[in-house]
Amino acid sequence: MSGFYEALINNQSRFEALVKNSSDIIAIIDKQGIIIYESPAFEMILGYNPKDVVGLSGFSFVHPDDLEKAKQKFSEVVNNPEEEVKFELKLKSITEEWLDFELIASNYLEDPNIKGIIINYRDITESKKIKADLYNLAYFDSLTQLPNRKSFGEILITSIEEAQTSSQMLAVAIFDLDGFKFVNESAGDEIGDELLKKIVTRVKATINEGDVLARLSSDEFAILFKDIHNNSEVDELAYKVKDVFKEVFIVEGFELNITASIGISIYPYSGEDKVTLMKNADLAVTLAKRNGKNNFQLYDERLQLNSDKAFFLRNELRKAIINNEFILYYQPRINATTNEIVAAEALIRWQHPHLGLIRPDEFIPIAEETGLIIPLGEWVFKTVCEHKKKWIQSGLTPIKISLNFSVLQLLQKDLIKNIKKAINETQQDPHLIEIEITESLFLEENIIILENLKTLRKMGIHIAIDDFGTGYSSFSSLQKYKVDTIKIDRSFLKEIPKKSEWKEIVKAIIMLAHGLKMNIVAEGVEIEQQLKFLQTLNCHEVQGYYYSKPIDIIQFEELLHHKTIEPKIN
Ligand code: G
Ligand code: G
Ligand code: MN
Numbered sequence: 001m002s003g004f005y006e007a008l009i010n011n012q013s014r015f016e017a018l019v020k021n022s023s024d025i026i027a028i029i030d031k032q033g034i035i036i037y038e039s040p041a042f043e044m045i046l047g048y049n050p051k052d053v054v055g056l057s058g059f060s061f062v063h064p065d066d067l068e069k070a071k072q073k074f075s076e077v078v079n080n081p082e083e084e085v086k087f088e089l090k091l092k093s094i095t096e097e098w099l100d101f102e103l104i105a106s107n108y109l110e111d112p113n114i115k116g117i118i119i120n121y122r123d124i125t126e127s128k129k130i131k132a133d134l135y136n137l138a139y140f141d142s143l144t145q146l147p148n149r150k151s152f153g154e155i156l157i158t159s160i161e162e163a164q165t166s167s168q169m170l171a172v173a174i175f176d177l178d179g180f181k182f183v184n185e186s187a188g189d190e191i192g193d194e195l196l197k198k199i200v201t202r203v204k205a206t207i208n209e210g211d212v213l214a215r216l217s218s219d220e221f222a223i224l225f226k227d228i229h230n231n232s233e234v235d236e237l238a239y240k241v242k243d244v245f246k247e248v249f250i251v252e253g254f255e256l257n258i259t260a261s262i263g264i265s266i267y268p269y270s271g272e273d274k275v276t277l278m279k280n281a282d283l284a285v286t287l288a289k290r291n292g293k294n295n296f297q298l299y300d301e302r303l304q305l306n307s308d309k310a311f312f313l314r315n316e317l318r319k320a321i322i323n324n325e326f327i328l329y330y331q332p333r334i335n336a337t338t339n340e341i342v343a344a345e346a347l348i349r350w351q352h353p354h355l356g357l358i359r360p361d362e363f364i365p366i367a368e369e370t371g372l373i374i375p376l377g378e379w380v381f382k383t384v385c386e387h388k389k390k391w392i393q394s395g396l397t398p399i400k401i402s403l404n405f406s407v408l409q410l411l412q413k414d415l416i417k418n419i420k421k422a423i424n425e426t427q428q429d430p431h432l433i434e435i436e437i438t439e440s441l442f443l444e445e446n447i448i449i450l451e452n453l454k455t456l457r458k459m460g461i462h463i464a465i466d467d468f469g470t471g472y473s474s475f476s477s478l479q480k481y482k483v484d485t486i487k488i489d490r491s492f493l494k495e496i497p498k499k500s501e502w503k504e505i506v507k508a509i510i511m512l513a514h515g516l517k518m519n520i521v522a523e524g525v526e527i528e529q530q531l532k533f534l535q536t537l538n539c540h541e542v543q544g545y546y547y548s549k550p551i552d553i554i555q556f557e558e559l560l561h562h563k564t565i566e567p568k569i570n
Pocket of ligand 2: 546
């Protein structure tokens with residue numbers, strides 16, 4: 001046999017093996033849609049024997065709702081031999097389940113070896129489900145099924161726009177339960193949860209259909225009252241909410257007396273935008289609490305004056321940058337099977353001369369609001385580089401350091417220039433630097449951000465999505481932006497091992513990361529059971545108090561010398 005034929009046969013069997021082992025289904029159909037061939041994966045995924053379906057119409061498997069789309073896409077393929085057509089469909093399995101597929105169809109009608117349309121399709125049922133779960137998680141509270149803070153904010157924004165055009169008033173009432181913590185501590189979390197549900201049922205019954213009730217945090221709720229005409233109406237509504245708590249709640253034999261402190265802001269008098277209205281309603285709650293709880297308080301401008309801690313911190317923050325009052329803490333990221341320190345997250349702290357150590361949650365938002373985050377971010381990056389250089393010089397094995405970036409930093413035009421400078425001056429290996437960004441950022445398809453991320457990756461710097469699962473990022477964006485690492489938000493771990501549905505979610509996220517070949521880090525690991533659970537899922541990298549809190553550089557250097565950490569026994 002000539003070499004030519006040998007090569008052909010080799011190729012042919014190679015091709016067959018490929019088709020046979022592919023988890024994608026490959027089909028050939030004629031231009032009427034009749035099935036000529038289905039690859040073995042067809043049976044694995046949909047259950048039918050490929051031989052039995054030859055001669056049937058491919059359309060007979062398509063969900064009725066998708067039929068029109070399927071026909072239209074199909075005729076596009078038939079009429080445009082050059083184009084690959086991509087679309088999604090539901091197809092019926094042999095057990096009569098509807099599965100979701102992503103299809104790519106190409107026209108090979110003119111190819112004498114094929115004479116058909118080749119369709120390559122892939123089962124995406126599971127990833128669609130995860131996507132929907134994540135969406136619900138991002139917008140709804142799982143206990144009460146109420147909208148959460150994020151979705152309340154979005155509803156408020158739309159309602160403000162509507163009120164603006166129709167010259168209406170709105171009222172935002174925030175109510176915080178008095179002593180809810182005590183219920184949890186004395187009667188247990190489950191009773192606490194039931195109580196919350198009962199409160200929600202009662203409150204729902206007192207508000208109008210168009211009004212919105214949301215859960216902002218564990219014992220803090222908000223109501224958006226629409227269609228308000230004057231202040232006395234607001235008073236009336238506030239009394240109604242307060243009266244919800246007049247009668248005792250009975251939960252599994254416990255008689256629970258609970259009250260709420262209510263704060264109200266009114267559009268347009270107390271504020272004309274979401275942030276101001278929420279902030280002012282919150283401020284009114286604080287005052288209601290201070291006034292002895294179980295009452296309500298309307299926002300009044302005078303409240304602002306003495307309780308604005310942010311105003312004070314804003315001024316202090318400016319001075320702090322000049323006076324160099326910041327320090328970096330490090331929290332190790334550990335290989336859960338070997339206890340080796342594989343990386344660490346740098347976390348900023350503010351050492352105020354009189355107020356003591358201030359946590360970033362208190363000052364980062366202010367730094368962002370005032371633009372001070374830019375010099376602050378530069379300081380963090382430079383300091384991390386200097387620390388790393390020092391560690392290498394003292395003979396320590398270099399590890400990856402991750403640092404948090406705010407959106408504003410990524411919006412800077414000369415970000416790359418500054419980073420390059422810091423890297424060059426300290427001779428860093430860019431592969432050992434990772435930038436953590438939050439999910440929300442991906443929703444903003446901002447060209448500067450995209451370019452900056454792309455350049456950073458080209459330089460070899462890694463990108464991590466921080467607090468994954470708390471925002472809503474689509475799966476395609478995970479791939480589009482070429483993220484290296486996913487950090488599962490610590491709120492997910494908190495419920496483990498108590499709540500089994502949270503286990504499923506964590507499992508799904510880890511599988512997703514594995515599938516996309518991304519590095520995955522579980523944050524907030526506090527107890528052994530959580531670590532064990534993660535180990536069973538092959539989540540190798542963890543971060544949390546179980547191993548170590550964020551620590552100062554002296555303690556951290558000591559850890560680096562040891563290279564491993566023993567988890568705390570609890
Ligand atoms: O360490 P701690 O839990 O207090 O951090 C609280 C929050 O502050 C975290 O969400 C963290 O991402 C953020 N944070 C810590 N250090 C920095 C920093 O250097 N820059 C930015 N933008 N955020 C930081
Ligand atoms: O949002 P970000 O992931 O950057 O937040 C990191 C912060 O999480 C750190 O500042 C740290 O204080 C906090 N943190 C880290 N591990 C744990 C943990 O095990 N439990 C709790 N409650 N917080 C943690
Ligand atoms: Mn982080």
